[in-house]
Amino acid sequence: MIWENIKIAITSMVHNKLRTLLSLLGIIIGVGSVVAILNLGQSVSESINESMQIGGIDMVNIFPTGSARELNVFDEQFGDTLMRNVEGIESVLPAASSSTRIRSGQEILSVTIGGVTSNFFDVNSAELLYGEYFSANDNINRRQVVVLGKDVADELFPVGNAVGSYVSIFRQSSRRYLVVGVLDEKDATLGTSFNNSVFIPLNTYDQRFRRVSTLSSYTCKVADGYNPTAVADEVEAYLNEIVGSDYFTVFSAASLVDMANQVTSTFSSFLAAIAAISLLVGGIGIMNIMLVSVAERTREIGIRKALGASPRVIMMQFLIEALTLTIIGGVIGILFGSLLSYAVVNVVGWQLYFSWSAIVISLGFSAFVGIFFGWYPAAKASKLDPIEALSYE
Amino acid sequence: MDNVIELVNVRRYYLVGDFCVKALDGVSVNIRRGSFTAIMGPSGSGKSTMMNLIGCLDTPTSGFIRIDGEYTNNLSEKELASLRNRKVGFVFQQFNLLGKQNALENVMTPLLYAGVKGHERRERAEALLERVGLKDRMKHLPSELSGGQKQRVAIARALVNNPSILLADEPTGALDSRTGEQIMELFQDLNDEGRTVVFVTHDRGLGMRCREQVYIHDGKIVEGYER
Numbered sequence: 044m045i046w047e048n049i050k051i052a053i054t055s056m057v058h059n060k061l062r063t064l065l066s067l068l069g070i071i072i073g074v075g076s077v078v079a080i081l082n083l084g085q086s087v088s089e090s091i092n093e094s095m096q097i098g099g100i101d102m103v104n105i106f107p108t109g110s111a112r113e114l115n116v117f118d119e120q121f122g123d124t125l126m127r128n129v130e131g132i133e134s135v136l137p138a139a140s141s142s143t144r145i146r147s148g149q150e151i152l153s154v155t156i157g158g159v160t161s162n163f164f165d166v167n168s169a170e171l172l173y174g175e176y177f178s179a180n181d182n183i184n185r186r187q188v189v190v191l192g193k194d195v196a197d198e199l200f201p202v203g204n205a206v207g208s209y210v211s212i213f214r215q216s217s218r219r220y221l222v223v224g225v226l227d228e229k230d231a232t233l234g235t236s237f238n239n240s241v242f243i244p245l246n247t248y249d250q251r252f253r254r255v256s257t258l259s260s261y262t263c264k265v266a267d268g269y270n271p272t273a274v275a276d277e278v279e280a281y282l283n284e285i286v287g288s289d290y291f292t293v294f295s296a297a298s299l300v301d302m303a304n305q306v307t308s309t310f311s312s313f314l315a316a317i318a319a320i321s322l323l324v325g326g327i328g329i330m331n332i333m334l335v336s337v338a339e340r341t342r343e344i345g346i347r348k349a350l351g352a353s354p355r356v357i358m359m360q361f362l363i364e365a366l367t368l369t370i371i372g373g374v375i376g377i378l379f380g381s382l383l384s385y386a387v388v389n390v391v392g393w394q395l396y397f398s399w400s401a402i403v404i405s406l407g408f409s410a411f412v413g414i415f416f417g418w419y420p421a422a423k424a425s426k427l428d429p430i431e432a433l434s435y436e
Numbered sequence: 437m438d439n440v441i442e443l444v445n446v447r448r449y450y451l452v453g454d455f456c457v458k459a460l461d462g463v464s465v466n467i468r469r470g471s472f473t474a475i476m477g478p479s480g481s482g483k484s485t486m487m488n489l490i491g492c493l494d495t496p497t498s499g500f501i502r503i504d505g506e507y508t509n510n511l512s513e514k515e516l517a518s519l520r521n522r523k524v525g526f527v528f529q530q531f532n533l534l535g536k537q538n539a540l541e542n543v544m545t546p547l548l549y550a551g552v553k554g555h556e557r558r559e560r561a562e563a564l565l566e567r568v569g570l571k572d573r574m575k576h577l578p579s580e581l582s583g584g585q586k587q588r589v590a591i592a593r594a595l596v597n598n599p600s601i602l603l604a605d606e607p608t609g610a611l612d613s614r615t616g617e618q619i620m621e622l623f624q625d626l627n628d629e630g631r632t633v634v635f636v637t638h639d640r641g642l643g644m645r646c647r648e649q650v651y652i653h654d655g656k657i658v659e660g661y662e663r
């Protein structure tokens with residue numbers, strides 16, 4: 044019976060192609076925009092996530108600010124203190140950085156110089172191109188050794204291998220540093236840029252640069268299985284307790300991503316809700332065509348009743364017709380919306396992520412619109428008096 | 437005394453404004469199983485009204501109607517629909533075929549409402565179309581059929597659920613006399629096979645060929661035909 048009704052519905056749709064299309068336009072546009080908006084929202088979130096995946100998503104950075112040094116909190120032991128008090132931190136890397144100039148032969152470059160511990164490279168997964176990292180011993184003994192970023196090495200040593208050469212690093216007077224390694228190319232993470240930096244042991248840095256250093260920081264690596272955003276929040280809470288919010292800034296890529304995702308999802312839900320209103324307007328179009336259809340087919344309804352169709356059967360026939368109509372409209376809308384989002388994504392250059400939930404939701408919504416707006420016309424049809432319907436011209 | 441149709445003091449009044457039209461005014465009729473009855477009377481006398489009441493398309497203002505042993509008073513719309521589906525086959529003057537369905541689909545429709553399975557629907561509909569001589573017109577739409585052929589489809593459709601009564605309201609009214617004659621012969625054959633046929637006609641000649649006649653005038657049963 045359902046199948047027969049769908050066949051009847053499709054026959055009458057094919058019979059009135061233009062009229063059907065026009066009355067479906069509201070549904071098509073509504074579903075199309077909901078799908079397009081949700082697909083695009085999804086693609087935006089995914090592309091944000093992806094760009095953050097390159098590095099730093101599992102890091103929480105702490106930047107002491109103002110006169111924090113006077114508090115005697117941010118010292119060598121701070122990392123251990125922090126790990127004892129906040130769960131989910133695998134390691135804490137103290138680091139300091141400032142800018143300086145570096146010379147080899149006639150070449151002089153302005154670079155960022157970082158004072159870091161020996162495990163800094165490993166934690167940040169900075170790979171070596173040549174040579175090796177400096178060691179913990181180098182740090183303890185304040186040796187004057189340096190690891191160069193890729194671009195710095197290329198500029199200073201256009202030919203040959205930099206490892207084993209000496210460079211001069213300026214700070215008031217210049218000092219000679221032995222190049223022990225060159226880093227491979229690496230995209231900047233939040234907090235550190237690698238290609239344009241040089242890295243020396245933290246203790247060496249302390250001795251030579253501390254007095255003039257503008258910024259030092261701690262990079263916490265979040266242990267596997269812990270949510271970086273949550274860890275960042277805990278770190279912040281802990282620091283608030285011991286030093287107060289004026290003396291530090293906590294920064295994590297993950298919370299940025301969370302925030303961006305939240306904004307995109309709020310925004311796209313909001314747009315989708317607006318688009319859903321056009322679905323409701325589309326529903327009125329459906330009600331209209333169904334009322335026309337019932338009026339036009341009054342005689343058919345009379346005949347069907349004379350042949351033994353109960354009011355319920357007639358009601359079902361027209362409800363199924365309305366449902367068929369809106370679901371076909373929904374499917375066309377989904378195709379249309381997907382094409383639209385595909386086109387936009389191609390132009391902007393993101394990757395398309397299909398929001399399956401958008402498809403399920405909009406199909407469900409179309410069906411709901413069909414039943415809701417088809418109900419009244421169908422009820423009207425089912426209540427027709429058979430004799431009056433049969434004598435309808 | 438096997439009466440398949442019993443009407444007891446049936447009235448059907450229509451209120452038109454302040455005016456009461458007494459389309460049927462106290463009609464009592466019994467029609468035997470297997471009979472071939474003509475209902476005759478002048479235009480507006482209430483013939484169609486009576487047919488619609490017998491066929492459960494309409495309900496009386498007062499009085500009792502019993503169809504094949506079932507009283508129709510106090511039946512719900514749904515029960516009336518089921519009664520129409522099982523007990524009554526309608527043939528109309530204006531054919532009343534479903535315009536977008538072909539002959540076969542038209543004939544299968546009552547079986548659809550009776551809940552008969554797909555393949556059986558098809559078999560029974562095909563057999564009946566063959567019976568009325570339309571074996572080679574099954575896939576034709578009504579618009580592709582002549583008046584006589586349409587009426588044959590309508591008759592096949594009326595018979596397909598094996599009803600107790602076949603009601604025909606001026607089935608030859610829209611046909612020329614030769615085609616009308618063929619349709620009349622078909623009804624006679626069906627009656628010979630044992631069907632109860634109730635046949636409304638204006639045509640005195642056709643009416644007299646039925647085995648029984650009921651005359652109706654101004655909503656009342658009368659003795660003999662009056663002009």
Ligand SMILES: Nc1ncnc2c1ncn2[C@@H]1O[C@H](COP(=O)(O)OP(=O)(O)OP(=O)(O)O)[C@@H](O)[C@H]1O
Pocket residue numbers: 450451452457458459477478479480481482483484485486
């Ligand atoms: N829906 C209605 N409202 C008001 N009056 C009606 C209605 N239907 C029928 N009538 C009246 O009832 C009377 C009987 O009508 P009916 O259709 O039964 O006549 P009939 O014998 O079939 O006539 P005909 O031979 O012309 O078909 C007529 O006077 C008609 O005007």
Ligand SMILES: [Mg+2]
Pocket residue numbers: 483484485605
């Ligand atoms: Mg009549």
